[in-house]
Amino acid sequence: MVAAALGAGWLLLLYLKGQPITLSARGLGLAALAGLGVGLAEILTFVVFSRGVPSSVGTPVIVGGSVLLTAVLGLLVLRETLSWSQLLGLLSIVGGIVLLARGA
DSSP: OHHHHHHHHHHHHHHHTTOOOOOOHHHHHHHHHHHHHHHHHHHHHHHHHHTTOOHHHHHHHHHHHHHHHHHHHHHHTSOOOOOHHHHHHHHHHHHHHHHHHHHO
16 A cells, blocks of 8 residues: 555656656556565565564565566566676575575
8 A cells, every 4th residue: 555655646746747657558567567576575474474484584585585586577578687796696695595594
């Protein structure tokens, strides 16, 4: 609800400033998928913590996993490219998740 209200407020502000707001079927579809992804991540958070996973492990794994999933979707769906530094950052996230999971 909060995200929808903030998004609507932002669109209203752009409209009041005279900025063009272009809607497309693809853009609306991607926005809907993003909302679904956020909702699933929140549900996953509740499931993980209800199973007794410490927040010091669960939170970084969920956030890091979200970043990885977003990057992969960007590569596959939006045909984005990664620089070497971005790839190194993603590999660092994977390494961090592995270290956290081993320590749990």
